[in-house]
Amino acid sequence: MDVSTRFNQFLSNLMLTQAQQNDGRTKHSGVRSCLNSHYYNVSSSYDNSMLVGSWGKSTEIRPPRDIDILFNLPYSVYQRYEQVSGNKQSQLLQEVKNVLSKTYSDTKMRADGQVILVPFFSYCVEVVPAFKLTNNQYWICNTNGGGKYETTDPVAEIAKVKKSDDATNGNTRNLIRMMKRWQDYCNVPLKSFCIELVAVEFLYSYQYRDKTTIYYDWMVRDFFSFLIGKANGYVYAPGTNKTISLGDAWKSKAESALERAKKAIDYESQNIPYSAGLEWQKIFGTDIPTE
Numbered sequence: 001m002d003v004s005t006r007f008n009q010f011l012s013n014l015m016l017t018q019a020q021q022n023d024g025r026t027k028h029s030g031v032r033s034c035l036n037s038h039y040y041n042v043s044s045s046y047d048n049s050m051l052v053g054s055w056g057k058s059t060e061i062r063p064p065r066d067i068d069i070l071f072n073l074p075y076s077v078y079q080r081y082e083q084v085s086g087n088k089q090s091q092l093l094q095e096v097k098n099v100l101s102k103t104y105s106d107t108k109m110r111a112d113g114q115v116i117l118v119p120f121f122s123y124c125v126e127v128v129p130a131f132k133l134t135n136n137q138y139w140i141c142n143t144n145g146g147g148k149y150e151t152t153d154p155v156a157e158i159a160k161v162k163k164s165d166d167a168t169n170g171n172t173r174n175l176i177r178m179m180k181r182w183q184d185y186c187n188v189p190l191k192s193f194c195i196e197l198v199a200v201e202f203l204y205s206y207q208y209r210d211k212t213t214i215y216y217d218w219m220v221r222d223f224f225s226f227l228i229g230k231a232n233g234y235v236y237a238p239g240t241n242k243t244i245s246l247g248d249a250w251k252s253k254a255e256s257a258l259e260r261a262k263k264a265i266d267y268e269s270q271n272i273p274y275s276a277g278l279e280w281q282k283i284f285g286t287d288i289p290t291e
Contacts, residue, residue: 001273001291006280007216010288014061014177020122024055027123028067034103035071035096035127048072052128052154054192057161059176066124068115070138070154071096078131089141089148096129114141114150137239153239157193160238164200169210175199175223178216178284182257185285190250197235198246202226217265220283224258257283 016024029045036042036049053068054060073096081088093111100118101109110117118125130138130152137156139149165172179195182188202223208215231248260279267276277290 001277001289002214003217003268004212004214006273006277006289007213010280010284011174011177011213013287013289014181016060016062016064020062020064023122024060024064024067027120027125028055028069030103031100031118031125031127032069032071034100038099039074039077050154052157053126054180056154056158057173057176057196059161059173059180059192059196061177061180064123066126068126068128070128070130070140072132072138073129075131087143087147090143092129093141093143096127100127111143113143151240151242153237156239157237160200161196164203167210168203169212171209171211171219172199172203174213174216175203175219178220179223181284181287186253186257186283188250188253190246194235194244194246197237197244198227198230199223201235217261217268221258221261221265224254224261228254228258 028051032049033043033045036044036047040048049069049071050056051068052070054065055067077092081092084091090111093116097109097111097116100116101107104118107118107120109119114128116127116129118127128140130140131149132138133151137151137153140152142148142150161172161176176192176196176199179199180192183190183192183195203209206219206222208219211219228251230246231251233246235244235246236242237244260282264276264279267273267279274290277288280288281290
């Protein structure tokens with residue numbers, strides 16, 4: 001098995017099946033339709049809302065993860081909550097949770113921090129209530145510390161990944177998907193959002209950024225090296241430029257992955273593909289084939 005064949009199969013194994021895509025679409029459409037019906041008196045499953053997170057950026061992998069929805073509430077709701085005392089954001093999340101509970105009465109939802117969690121058997125839909133600002137950014141709730149609104153720019157976040165993916169022959173999204181599998185398989189304490197931003201930064205100046213999958217063994221190795229260099233560094237949220245600390249709790253796992261990637265590449269160069277595959281599986285699990 002050559003490098004290109006191995007990584008093409010790996011990527012294929014990461015993609016959601018058609019059934020999983022359809023199921024996810026049914027779940028998030030139903031939640032959006034429920035909220036539209038209550039707050040806007042329309043039956044649309046798309047208006048006043050958008051997919052964010054992996055579904056918004058087309059970086060979802062299997063097995064299915066959460067589906068994130070940003071729902072734009074009417075300005076009148078903001079005005080109403082400005083008149084109440086206490087933690088406005090917590091009360092607002094509870095209201096949205098109660099609206100959803102009328103339709104999904106058998107689902108054990110909870111409002112947590114910034115989102116309402118709607119746990120279905122196959123997916124967990126996470127609803128982020130928001131208010132659209134005049135600059136097309138959004139205020140979202142943060143119930144911690146007595147409650148406050150935080151600014152986010154999901155449109156800029158989605159655009160950043162797309163721009164990078166267009167400039168790298170599709171390698172940005174592929175790299176993000178592979179690193180999400182590493183994150184899952186090795187229980188890496190690094191958020192997917194941070195992985196995305198580091199991947200975009202890495203590929204911006206990477207010499208093989210637009211090459212085919214035959215370069216993916218090097219790309220994976222070099223990404224881990226780049227990531228290790230970001231320990232205790234920062235990334236910046238698109239649009240808002242909010243500073244996000246990366247910390248270093250994940251560093252040792254990235255170092256282990258780097259060494260295993262180097263071993264795999266050595267085995268490839270010696271024409272021992274099965275042994276290379278075993279090393280790749282120590283990073284990514286059995287989704288990446290040995291033969």
